Amino acid sequence: MSSQKNILIVGTGGVGAVFGSRFQYAGARVSVVCRSNFNKVKESGFTIRSLKFGNTVFVPDCVISAKNDQAFDSVFYDYVFVSTKSLPNVENPALAILPFINSPDTIIVLLQNGIGVEDPFSILFPNNPILSCVVRVNSTQIEPSIIQHGTLCCLLYNFYTSLKSPKFSDTILKEFDAFLKLAKVESIISPNIQKERWLKLAWNAAFGSISVLSGGKDGKSLAEDIYTCTLMRDTMREVFAVGHAVLSEPLVDGSIEESIESYVSLVLTRPNAVYPSMLYDYQFKRPMEHQVIIKNPIDLAEKAKVSTPLLKTLYALLISIEGGRL
Amino acid sequence: MSSQKNILIVGTGGVGAVFGSRFQYAGARVSVVCRSNFNKVKESGFTIRSLKFGNTVFVPDCVISAKNDQAFDSVFYDYVFVSTKSLPNVENPALAILPFINSPDTIIVLLQNGIGVEDPFSILFPNNPILSCVVRVNSTQIEPSIIQHGTLCCLLYNFYTSLKSPKFSDTILKEFDAFLKLAKVESIISPNIQKERWLKLAWNAAFGSISVLSGGKDGKSLAEDIYTCTLMRDTMREVFAVGHAVLSEPLVDGSIEESIESYVSLVLTRPNAVYPSMLYDYQFKRPMEHQVIIKNPIDLAEKAKVSTPLLKTLYALLISIEGGRL
Missing domain, CATH: 1.10.1040.10 (N-(1-d-carboxylethyl)-l-norvaline Dehydrogenase; domain 2)
Incomplete structure (x- = not known):
């Protein structure tokens, strides 16, 4: 396994696209799962107009269609970021990442608002570390694949679960923190997420x-x-x-x-x-x-x-x- | 003064029209103040389709336009019925009857829903008896001047005010009760309106x-x-x-x-x-x-x-x- 981080972002609106761009900047291989903006992103990537990072084009290493849900992936992802809307009343949100989790070592990072958003993921992936985040990013997808971003780019996070198994170790937090800093994302390990x-x-x-x-x-x-x-x-x-x-x-x-x-x-x-x-x-x-x-x-x-x-x-x-x- | 009751109805939607029809049936001279349906009513009266009273045409003795608010009236009305909407936040509802009250003997009968609807009237007409009513009439104006009425036609009422001056006497209640009965309106003098x-x-x-x-x-x-x-x-x-x-x-x-x-x-x-x-x-x-x-x-x-x-x-x-x- 190369030391290059392999990252998947599921749900690439304003928030997912900005993070994807930063992670690629930090040296990771970044794949994205797109729904309504798939064709545009596949064609020409994301145009990101950012007050904080300047204007850039972010071309993901791999663009996957959310509709092609048979596309099971044999790639190992270090991190799977979930930045879709959370609609457990409509469908199980954890199913969106099921094709992409083939190891208990993949760290699931939840960027969604709300309370109880972690439950469907912890039920479907009981052995994976789940990082629960509060996102402070003022970005919007103003049209498909065009992202307007302001000056905020910050993640507060910690494990979802009080269980402190060895796997849910400080090492994970420290590595994630270091990676976010490399990506120039403000990183705050919250004592009480x-x-x-x-x-x-x-x-x-x-x-x-x-x-x-x-x-x-x-x-x-x-x-x-x-x-x-x-x-x-x-x-x-x-x-x-x-x-x-x-x-x-x-x-x-x-x-x-x-x-x-x-x-x-x-x-x-x-x-x-x-x-x-x-x-x-x-x-x-x-x-x-x-x-x-x-x-x-x-x-x-x-x-x-x-x-x-x-x-x-x-x-x-x-x-x-x-x-x-x- | 003739013994024929002289009645004005201000606001002739479904409720006002049904009562007007009943009061004319009981022998009263009935005038109506109309807003949006003025032209239609002036032309051909109200068509009332009633499950309780059968199908009738009610041609008021006098049709007054609400827009012609300079039309001060020298007629003495025994009763002024108010069945407009109550919108004290938009305009003072009592102003609608100001041109028609020229005696403290006119009894003001309020048919409106809500709490505190009597206040504007008691302030503007402190010397007139005010009857506060709860209306049980299932009627609707389905198009201008066309009224659909079901089987309910009942008034619960009593004086607005605890003041029992001689004017606010049982005689008024008894006369009103007798008149409603003559009109085949169910009359309930409520001990606590x-x-x-x-x-x-x-x-x-x-x-x-x-x-x-x-x-x-x-x-x-x-x-x-x-x-x-x-x-x-x-x-x-x-x-x-x-x-x-x-x-x-x-x-x-x-x-x-x-x-x-x-x-x-x-x-x-x-x-x-x-x-x-x-x-x-x-x-x-x-x-x-x-x-x-x-x-x-x-x-x-x-x-x-x-x-x-x-x-x-x-x-x-x-x-x-x-x-x-x-």
Whole structure:
């Protein structure tokens, strides 16, 4: 086995493409699995317009079509990155990588938002190390294979599981950290990655669902309206309470109100309107990620006996309007 | 003054037209104020297709245009019935009858849904008796001046105000009761009309707002979906709690759960899909009655220190989607 890292990226929208480009820059052989943008990427790779890294063309070493799911691969991948949407209510997300995992040494790296996204992978691949990540990359695929990227490129991560078998060793974390640094990706080994996931969820759950249900408002408009801003704050408070109960510790050391305030301030001071991916999904009549962003937290809250009237309301309305569209 | 009753009906949709027809049948002189259906009604009256009363044409004694608001009237009306929508957030609803009230003896009869609908009238006409009603009439204006009516025709009512001045006497109630009976309208003098209003509101608040926010589902579909049905039940529970606190007594003698169950059963066993007026208003880009149906109850709940997370959520989303449409 050559020392060159062999990497697969499944789901190459804005996030997957930027990471793929960085990993190739760091010397890895990078394969990508594409769905809607397959033809474009196969033809001419990704055009990446990045404020952080400059304008580049990223031509993957191998482009695989997601539709050709018989394409079992005999290649050994050091890392399989999953940056598809997480839709366990539609299909088992772990099946997307089944053709590509032929060794327990392949490290599965999950870049998805939400709570409980790791479960389908840990069930299907119980012997593989799974790295659960919180992604901070402000990139979008503005048209198939054309990626607009800002200045953020950061991964927070740690193992999914408290199990500290030898395989789930610090060596894996150190190697991954070194590789990310080589790729000029900011690397943060989080002492409590689930806490980070809940912190990100507080924003995603409130912003995504309320944007869709309010008729398609951007974050700034929602924050400027007293009623929707109050609703966003109340929803975030609910998520903080659930996360606290599920993890048996507060999500932040300081004041929850200050955290919520910082989310709201951030969106109020942004120069441009920012829309959540859930709204794009709704507008383009694609399934929304309401399972991992709202329903899984509600289910965990019930087990922890925490009341979630707002999350339940938003969920009921979201699946109802989705049902009339899909 | 002749003994013939002189009646004005302001707002002649399905409800106003059916009552007008009945009052003329009972021997009254009936004038109507029309908005969108003025030309049609002026030309040929109302065609009323009623399962209860048979098919009739109701030609009002006088048809007044709502747009001609300079038309101050020197006629004395015994009763002014108000069956317009209640939109205090858009305009003062009491102004619609200002040209027609020239005596403190005119009895104002409010047929509108919601809480606090009487306030604008009691402020503008502090000396007139105001009868607050809960209307049970299943009629719809299927096209301008064409009314479809089922089998219900009932009014529950009593004075708005606890003030028992001589003018607000039992004589007024008795006369009104006798007149309704003559008109073959079922007449129920309610010992606690505000309680009846809250009971009706429990359904209206839940059904109207959730129908709109769920993408336009009818009552039966909402009740058949476990998530939206749970949301409707929870919303009704909230309204019951607010009404209880505001009136300082429970809305029903028995179990709240049984009352909620009866609302849900009723809608589940209906042969046809039934849609709330709030949905029609939303679909036709007209203002919705969210002020009197949701916001006023929220404000009263705050004063009574009752928590209303669901009503607040529904309200925030409703005014947000309305803002993008009107």
